[in-house]
Amino acid sequence: MTRDEISALLPFLANGTLEGTERAEVQDAVTHDPELAAELEALKAVRATIQAEESYSPGEMGLARLMRDVDAETQAANANRRPLIWQIAAAILLALVVGQTVWQFTDSGPGGYQLAGDTPPAFTAAFRDDVTEAELRSLLLEAGVEIVSGPSALGLYALAPLEGVTREEARAELEASDLVETLETAETPD
Amino acid sequence: MASDPHAELMKRIGQGDKQALAQLYRALEKAVFRFIQSKLNDPFESADVLHDVFIEVWRSASKFEGRSKVQTWIMGIAYRKSIDVHRKRGRVSVTDDIPETADDTPDAETCLTAGQEAEHVRYCIETLGEDHRSAITLAFFQDMAYAEIAKVVGVPEGTVKTRIYHAKKLLMRCLSGRVQRGAVA
Incomplete structure (x- = not known):
């Protein structure tokens, strides 16, 4: 270690953080060099003064x-x-x-979703495009039928007669309405 | 690494323990404030930076990996935040590693006398540039090893040694000059 290197490490000897061989070497140099020893004392004094400063x-x-x-x-x-x-x-x-x-x-059973129980459809019907929900509801009530599925992609509804209404009675009412465009007898599933 | 007395507190802070944060603040507040103050020389601004430092400790504690001592890590945050304040002030940080112009080695005996006078020491430290002042403050007030100082200021250990070497010379020359000129303490 050169003298400058030793001098650079003096503050760390003064603050006690130097360790191992570095510490030994610097300490040895200080012991044999009165100038370094005096500098170390001055540095210790500066450190003590800094630490004593009120903050x-x-x-x-x-x-x-x-x-x-x-x-x-x-x-x-x-x-x-x-x-x-x-x-x-x-x-x-x-x-x-x-x-x-x-x-x-x-x-809710086989054959896609059904809106009204397990009732098999009796008819497949298509209604006019401009039919309103109220008109359709009224017609279904008059004919005594309910929608059991639909509309399909083609706009077809599967209808079934309500309890106590025969297929013929329902068909007659539906056929008489000008809201119905087509009415077919549904195929009964096996 | 020797066991870090603040490591457990940091772990708890990382888990959201505010009491642990308060404990750590009480343990390190003076040291961190002193360091910031040595860089900014403005107690109000230093108090704000101190506050920001501990807010960052709170936010980042869970990311602390223990590669350095907790105090070294926090001093590093304080150092960076102080640099930010300098930048906002428009001060460009100039490196202080300027070679000596003359080898007028000061008398150590005189330095020892001056070194015991707080006024002289305070004055001479303030005449140092930022880098030199940081190095001396961390070494003498915080009692940090050069490896720790290197981590705090983010420079190689060799740079710290060089800074300390020049800072020490400038400090000694200043102290000696104060005594020889009979400056009033």
Whole structure:
């Protein structure tokens, strides 16, 4: 180690952080060099003076400010997290509703979904394009039929007579209405 | 590495323990403030930076990997934040590693006398450039090893030794000059 290198390490001998062979080498140089020894003493004096200097740090006031801001930050983080919790809850609820709906339709029997019980369709009908829901409801009530499936991709509805209404009575009412464009007898499943 | 007295606190802070943060603040606040103050020389600005440092400790504690001592890591944050303040002030950080112009080795005996006078020491430290002042403050107030100082200021260990070497010479010359000129303490 050169003398300059030893000199550069003197402050670390003064603050006690030098270790191992470095420490031994610098200490040895100081022992044999009065100039280095005097410099080390001066550095120790400077260190002691610096350490003894009173420092007016923010102390407890600074800690109170820190805790206030940390609390505010934590609360803000929690507030941001809350909508996410609601979103998750809403998603779960939606999934349950959809799941239940799908289960209801898929579990309602063979041949696609049916709107009204297990009743087999008696007719397949197509209605005018401009027919309103109210007009259609009125016609179905008059004819004594209910929609059991539909509309299909072609706009066809499968209809079945209500309890106590014969096929003929229903057919007569439907055929008499100008809302019905086509009316066919449905094929009865085996 | 020797066991770090603050490592456990950092672990708890990383888990969101505010009491641990308060404990760490009480343990290191003076040292960190002193270091910031040595760089900024403005107690109000230094208090703000100290606050920012511990806010960052709170936010980043979970990322602390223990590669350095907790105090070294925090001093590094303080160092970077102080540099940011300097930049905002428009001060360009100029390296202080300027070679000596003359080899007028100061008298160590005189330095020893001056080194015991707080006014002289304070004055002479303030005459140092930023890099030299940081190195001396970390070595003498924080009692850091040169390897730790290198981590704090983000430079190689050799650079720290060079800075300390020049800072020490400038400091000694200043102290000696103060005594010889009979400067009033």
